[in-house]
Amino acid sequence: MKRFLALSLFCLSSFLSQASAAPIASEPAPLASQSLLLDIVSAGADKLVAVGEHGHILTSTDGNNWQQAQVPVQSTLTSVYFVNEQSGWAVGHDASILHSNDGGLSWHVQQYLPEREKPLLDIVFRDENHGLAVGAYGQLYRTHDGGKSWTFEFHDEFLHPDDADYIEELKQEDEEAYLDEISSILPHFNRIFMDGRTLYLVGEIGLIAKSNDFGVSWQTFDEIYQGSFFDLTRTQQGNLLVAGLRGNVFRSLKNGTPWQHVDTGTTALINSIVLAGEESILLLGNNGVLLESRDDGVSFTLKPQADGKALIAGVWFKGKLVAVSDVGIKTITIMK
Numbered sequence: 001m002k003r004f005l006a007l008s009l010f011c012l013s014s015f016l017s018q019a020s021a022a023p024i025a026s027e028p029a030p031l032a033s034q035s036l037l038l039d040i041v042s043a044g045a046d047k048l049v050a051v052g053e054h055g056h057i058l059t060s061t062d063g064n065n066w067q068q069a070q071v072p073v074q075s076t077l078t079s080v081y082f083v084n085e086q087s088g089w090a091v092g093h094d095a096s097i098l099h100s101n102d103g104g105l106s107w108h109v110q111q112y113l114p115e116r117e118k119p120l121l122d123i124v125f126r127d128e129n130h131g132l133a134v135g136a137y138g139q140l141y142r143t144h145d146g147g148k149s150w151t152f153e154f155h156d157e158f159l160h161p162d163d164a165d166y167i168e169e170l171k172q173e174d175e176e177a178y179l180d181e182i183s184s185i186l187p188h189f190n191r192i193f194m195d196g197r198t199l200y201l202v203g204e205i206g207l208i209a210k211s212n213d214f215g216v217s218w219q220t221f222d223e224i225y226q227g228s229f230f231d232l233t234r235t236q237q238g239n240l241l242v243a244g245l246r247g248n249v250f251r252s253l254k255n256g257t258p259w260q261h262v263d264t265g266t267t268a269l270i271n272s273i274v275l276a277g278e279e280s281i282l283l284l285g286n287n288g289v290l291l292e293s294r295d296d297g298v299s300f301t302l303k304p305q306a307d308g309k310a311l312i313a314g315v316w317f318k319g320k321l322v323a324v325s326d327v328g329i330k331t332i333t334i335m336k
Contacts, residue, residue: 023075023094023112024073026054028068033058033328034327034329035328036326037050037052037053037324037325038076038312038324040323041082041088042082043082047059049082049104051078051080054074055075055092056077057071057107059103063317063318064331069100069104069106071098072098073092073096073109078093078120083128087100090107091120096120097110110150119135121190121191124192128146129146131143132199132215135189137188138185138186140154140215142215154182155186158187158209158218159186163185190203190229190230191229193231193233202230205226206225208224208232224261229242229243230272235275236296237296239251239252239253240252245269246269247264247269247270249264262297262299262300264291266291268285268286269286271285271310272312272314277316284311285310286310288305309325321333321334
């Protein structure tokens with residue numbers, strides 16, 4: 001839902017130039033913690049940061065009381081990542097990339113391209129200088145200087161074989177048409193996950209890929225499902241879980257192959273995977289779906305939420321699940 005909702009909110013358009021209008025600052029909103037929020041992360045052990053619609057960014061040290069940050073855009077923000085307690089980045093619509101160096105209290109713009117009308121959907125940094133932002137239609141931006149500059153990359157590893165020759169010919173014959181075509185020919189990149197020195201990328205049309213050189217090159221996995229994936233993580237026991245549309249979850253032992261389908265007992269879209277303590281794995285889904293596994297993802301038990309609201313993303317914080325939804329922050333106690 002985090003990525004699904006983000007994609008449903010933007011208009012499709014062609015790939016245009018990098019010139020952009022000045023952003024408009026997000027306004028204070030007393031009910032921001034009850035608005036649509038799309039991601040939440042820990043910034044160190046004692047702080048949470050959540051992002052969502054209208055450029056809202058919220059911080060909390062207890063999961064209950066939330067402070068709205070100063071944000072220079074009103075674009076919907078889809079993902080947030082902190083490399084340490086102070087330094088973090090948020091991405092979203094208008095290809096926006098924001099940076100904070102004070103633990104999320106204030107933010108400044110590093111990139112803002114509203115004319116492209118394509119959202120970024122996730123971001124990751126391996127240290128304070130080197131980062132990747134990914135999003136709709138195969139967008140991938142890279143920085144080597146902490147986000148002072150971002151460079152767009154087109155990764156033809158993700159092209160369908162039938163399209164590869166066509167794109168190469170177009171590149172040689174018509175640069176303008178080539179730039180327009182590469183802006184929409186790749187699948188959406190929904191989630192990027194850093195696992196030690198390996199990056200995993202998941203997205204639409206069953207995309208699962210990995211990189212051992214921080215995204216310079218990618219190796220795609222054999223297709224196991226044609227629907228979109230929205231999250232991937234490594235479990236406490238070192239296995240991989242990937243989740244997506246219609247309750248589809250797949251589990252892989254250690255090295256990423258082969259994948260085994262997990263019966264979740266639901267057809268709800270699974271938005272996010274949360275590791276809860278040393279043994280529990282939680283799946284957050286639409287329609288109030290919350291699933292828990294205590295056997296490393298082999299099986300799941302449904303723990304439906306009474307309000308039926310989508311759980312979009314979450315973190316395990318001080319013994320509780322703190323999740324974001326289309327009605328804001330929700331704190332959920334997981335009963336054993």
